[in-house]
Amino acid sequence: MTIYHPPQFWKGKKITLGVTGGIAAFKAISLASYLTKSGAQVKTCLTKNALSLVGKSSFEAVTGEKAYVDLFEGGGEILHINLVRESDAIVVVPATANILAKAACGIGDDLLSTILLVDPGKVIFAPAMNVTMWNNPVVQDNLKKIVSRGMKVIYPVSGSLACGEEGAGRLPELEELVEGIFYYLYPQSGLEGKKVLVSAGATREWLDPARFISNPASGFMGGALASLARAWGGEVKMVVGHVTSRLPWGVEVRRVETAEEMKSALEEEWKESDILFMNAAISDFRPLSFYPSKIKKEGKEELTITLVSNPDILSGLAKNKGNKIVVGFCAETNNPREEARKKLQRKNVDMMVANLIAQGESGFDTPTNKAWIVDCRGGEKELPLLDKRDLAEEIVSYLFNHFLG
């Protein structure tokens, strides 16, 4: 399962998970389990109505922690204050229309609603409900109040709802919930107000309707960069070719297929952007001709295909970049550092990340990468073999510290 956050991010985090009486309450069990397995301490607090839909013991079993329902079950301790004091975040999944109304009005008539009154800055809601409930102006007014008071919201998505209707109100999937919570908890900032463009995935250059030239890029590195740049505060857009990894939560995506399409999409988006991470694996060559019918094998011992060079998109975008920042990527089998330095100068980019193509360990379609960062001011950093999500963090921090900080 691809979830974009540095792998160690949840280690030692303390989360109070609020569960309310929504039909999606069972999905909070997977969330509790994922966060616990990732190293967080998760204490669950359920409303009485949630208990009609899920069992308290499910949460106790997956988190290894006691789950609470009653305001007074702390015995001598003041549970609602202590839980908030010790938590990095109070995450309410799913959040009913009822709990949103209570939070908007300051009602504290049970343990969870009282917890929400203690420190609004720590509260993250993931509302989920029937579409007409969601569109009810009173619910939307309550949301506005909640947001204006510093509480955070992971908005529901559109889709088929448990009630049989279609529309907005569906709880996002586990990956999106985790990335939403990560986004709000990530401690770094500095890309606020910056428009960040990330290209990712592989282009496909078609020879005939059945065959194309491509490469094994999965889009995972680009997804990790986009997610991290967003967590740093950037407004992120992706232009993606073919990808096998899912794309991160909260990022606008534009899809393309060929190098030519990638070029025109990036040229258009670049006009409005401040930073480019050129991570897509773009085919250097394309077939000279496209055969509209499938080329038949019969009677052919050999087939010669003429390839022509694709445009160098990175150089084109970096040529007149002015104050914008361009980060290029190159995948090399030999001397990655030296190759990166040559390309850095030739292509007029600010930073070049070279990664080693080593089957199964680094490069295409692997969860890890061995990389070198070189920059136009002479700086460089050799990195060990890293999870691509950690590498994304290294790249974004390097960019911030050397070009923006």
Ligand SMILES: Cc1cc2nc3c(=O)[nH]c(=O)nc-3n(C[C@H](O)[C@H](O)[C@H](O)COP(=O)(O)O)c2cc1C
């Ligand atoms: C089967 C069932 C499913 C429900 N699902 C939702 C839901 O998804 N979202 C919601 O806002 N309310 C839902 N409700 C209504 C809430 O349970 C109700 O408003 C309740 O008072 C919420 O209490 P709580 O916020 O204290 O948990 C559902 C009710 C039932 C009976």
